[in-house]
Amino acid sequence: MDRVGEPFVLLIGNTASESATSRLRVGGLMYVRKLLYSSSKNWLTIAELLTDPDLKYVLATMGKYEYERMCDPDYRESSQLVLTGLSKVPHVVLVHEAVYSGHTSEQVNSEEPISVGDEGDGLFDAPEYEQIENHEFFGRMTIADYFGETREETRRAVHVRFDEHGINALPYRTNVERSTLAGSFIDDNERGLLFRIYVPSGRLYADEADRMLRLFRDWISKTGRNSIRQDGYETNSGQVFEFFAARTQEPGELELQFKDFSDFLDACVEDPQGAVKSLELTGMTPSLANEMVSKCSREGRRLQLDLRQTREQRVLLLKHEIESALVDSEGEYSASIEALVQSMVPMPTGGLAGLISGGGSLTRGIGGPAPIQVNIGQQIIQNANEIIQSNVQGSSSLGDEARQLLRLVQEQTRFAEDDNYEAAIYEMEDDDARPEDRITSRQKLKRFLGRVSSEVSPLVLGTLQKYLEGRLGI
Structure with a gap:
């Protein structure tokens, strides 16, 4: 044979x-x-x-x-x-x-x-x-x-x-x-899976990430880089995005495509003629190139506006929520609370990869101390930090152990940057997600604990290992 x-x-x-x-x-x-x-x-x-x-x-x-x-x-x-x-x-x-x-x-x-x-x-x-x-x-x-x-x-x-x-x-x-x-x-x-990502409900910029993904699918297919099919499903707790490709891609190719697309979208807004020329170099006809750039320019400007307004609305919402939580506290904290929230709600940077993964610059600062000085007690800062993290990350439904694991993932960026362990926590905790995907997410988190075991106290490690063992009833 x-x-x-x-x-x-x-x-x-x-x-x-x-x-x-x-x-x-x-x-x-x-x-x-x-x-x-x-x-x-x-x-x-x-x-x-x-x-x-x-x-x-x-x-x-x-x-x-x-x-x-x-x-x-x-x-x-x-x-x-x-x-x-x-x-x-x-x-x-x-x-x-x-x-x-x-x-x-x-x-x-x-x-x-x-x-x-x-x-x-x-x-x-x-x-x-x-x-x-x-x-x-x-x-x-x-x-x-x-x-x-x-x-x-x-x-x-x-x-x-x-x-x-x-x-x-x-x-x-x-x-x-x-x-x-x-x-x-x-x-x-x-099935030709290109990538799968779980986005918890309520996550900051989740709606904008969905729209950017649809533009990305259109761009990557029309430029001849690959033929892409988008799939996925929603649950009460989150949404799964799945992209399937007709051609198997090389390691690292997807990350480059995310970057190229983000650069192309910026060019559509700032340099439309340059964006048209870049499409023509792929073999696209001038009429189709102009049509696509016009569409992406319009959508890009709309996305920039929506991202800015989404952040402004979220900052105001969080400021009011924290002020309500401190209504019985003595002192005037309004200006300090505003500064704290502004410093901890991330800007919508990092391009497409940052928006869909919840990684990169989207999560910088979350879970750690405020990067600026504010005139608020440490206990109040800690309480505010938890409110902001739950709101920005969409983690309000997570239990204590899951939150503890989430904080560890955010602290150990050397191990967690490339594997999107944060999404794995949310997907594992979603009872309505596909069982096989929840099992895979749990095993990824076990891998993470194995990688950081030498840098975590035995007590914390044992608690989190026991927590993972108790998930899914397996």
Whole structure:
């Protein structure tokens, strides 16, 4: 059987579960299964597959053995090539919590890992599963190999390498969770998911972000950069935006497109002729280019006005709310309250990415002390801070633990900037959101706690871990 020129999916490690392979069979997709419980030579074979132009995406699992091999000098080169290859294609790496965070539980003893000796290591063409090749691997993997205690220095060293390469690693606790995460990943890639974002109800600039997204979809499709389909749904607590693309995009390409679109929208307002020329360079006819720039210029000016007025209205609303909360306090706080609110309600900067993610400049200052001096007591500042955060972020429905986790995410920007953990908190807390998306959000937050574990007190870490374990009834 020859797969030259045929798109395929790469399954690394113990990922060939029935739930995963059945999804691939339904789509008639070819897949290659490779095992990391193997020699460094086989790791090099995996690295070579990761550069294959026909590769669509990668679903991988790792355990104690793989973590140890990545710290083994004999595997240094081969593991570096594997991580580099993963970083350049859509992927997810699933790691049991016993290995990822050092947690042990009854689940470790009750779940048998998939035996790597049963199916071999080869190429399968759905639906026949004809094995056509075999490479060196090390037979059956024991529970200790897969779930066994992993040294802290090994875990930290591997996670540093994950961060360096931008590896999308997610912890899981049960086989059900692993199947759910794997299934969602496959479904998203087969549907061509470009990005998904959850925006809580009441978030500042949420309506304007919705309008900007619609303009972005129109711009990216008409300029020939990609064919985009927008989808999503609303709940009582928030809204999910989903964009699907006909063409798989390179890592980092979406961020550049967000920036290019934001620059184009600014040009439509400030330099319409320059904006028209930029569209003509993409092959668009002058008449269509003028029509699009005219529309975006009009919408851009309207957005600028609405963003400014939205902020002004929110500042006034918050000022009145805080003044009402302090009505029984002695002293005149009106001017100080105004200064405090003005300093903490973010300006609508950061372009499209800032508006839709709630990250970047949209959340700067929220959750921390006021950046200017105000003549108000610290307790009043703290109370005002909570009111402002709830109003701006749309977090009024969050419980104490969720708020504590939100504050930690905002403090640990070094770890949280690229992964939008704030949105994950809101989505996990939304009982009406899709169950598989809530599970994925919860596991992302577990990843976050694993990354900041050395910088958080054991008491806080334990409280937040317990909180996440209690979510979703799983």
